[in-house]
Amino acid sequence: MKPLDTTGELPAVAEVIRVVDVTPRMRRVTFGGPGAALYASDPTRVPNIKISLPDPETGELDLPYFDHEGVVFRSPRQRELVRTYTVRRMDPDAGEFDIDFVRHGDGGLASAWAERARPGSTLGALGGGGVVAAESDWYLLVGDETALPAIGRMVEALPASARGRAIVEIADDGERQELHTDSALEITWLSRNGAPAGSTDLLKDAVAAVDVPTEGDPRVFAWVGAEARVAVWMRRHLRETKGLDRKQTLVIGYWRRGDDETTYGRTADHDRVDDEYDVELYDELQDDDHDHDHDH
Ligand SMILES: Cc1cc2nc3c(=O)[nH]c(=O)nc-3n(C[C@H](O)[C@H](O)[C@H](O)COP(=O)(O)OP(=O)(O)OC[C@H]3O[C@@H](n4cnc5c(N)ncnc54)[C@H](O)[C@@H]3O)c2cc1C
16 A cells, blocks of 8 residues: 655544444544545545554554655554555545445444544544456456445446446345446345344355356456455355456455454465555556455
8 A cells, every 4th residue: 555655753644524324334434634635635545545543542543654665663553553444435625535434333443433433533544555446348346344335436436338246245224325326237235134244155145146247258357355254265266166367356355253453464364554555556466466365
């Protein structure tokens, strides 16, 4: 991910200006102020953002600083207070951006912060970037609610010519969102109906039943953001059963059931925090034969 292009102490404090619940379990927080304006001034800082949260033990926002290499954490604790989210909307003119937080309870640092976020609350917007789906004719976009902000962004940006499927797992039918798209993408909502997040086979079963078109040799791309074990299954299924190659897939473990993000990042193949500070372009991805997967 790309850090803010500044050195020294960060002017990276983003301030909450609005909190709206899109659905009962999805909270949209709009950030403004100088830190948000600086962040939103660079369009390469999407799709993902690294946020630094106040320490719940002290209530203090203790931000890392930047040098020419990027973000420098002064302590392991500073690193533990970082989470990864999607920039759901970025408005450079207004100097604002939105993050949609899944309200999964007080057991999560960011989730607990979002529960209490009010106008004037602050966090650090450390950096942003990441990889996006390659331009294609037919898309398969798959994810649970943590990936819904990313899927929403993608679906809304697709041209009228785009076809395919979006398959989204949600807690219950009250979590469906109105997604506007010019494309002919078919959107399928799968409700867990009370089952815990990351515990069902809903996404796997739905993807297993998808027929990837071959007629006319369309350019096909599959994007997945999901719980780590689901992501591992998807990666294998898309490549071995659906026959898609690395350049046609981007599968990202978004979270791992039972582990906080720091632990997940530490025990997955990549250090997710460091790794994602590099802006990776799709071309580079192809050259490197590296696909930003977090579990292999
Ligand atoms: C590139 C990327 C983009 C992401 N974008 C978004 C986004 O826009 N919105 C969003 O809400 N999430 C998003 N996520 C997922 C988010 O980073 C994780 O869910 C993260 O763990 C949440 O941090 P936390 O502090 O709330 O919980 P943590 O402190 O990291 O975890 C505490 C506990 O909660 C569990 N947990 C974590 N997330 C969930 C969940 N959603 N449901 C149930 N249990 C959970 C963990 O397994 C752990 O047991 C994204 C992840 C990635 C990699």
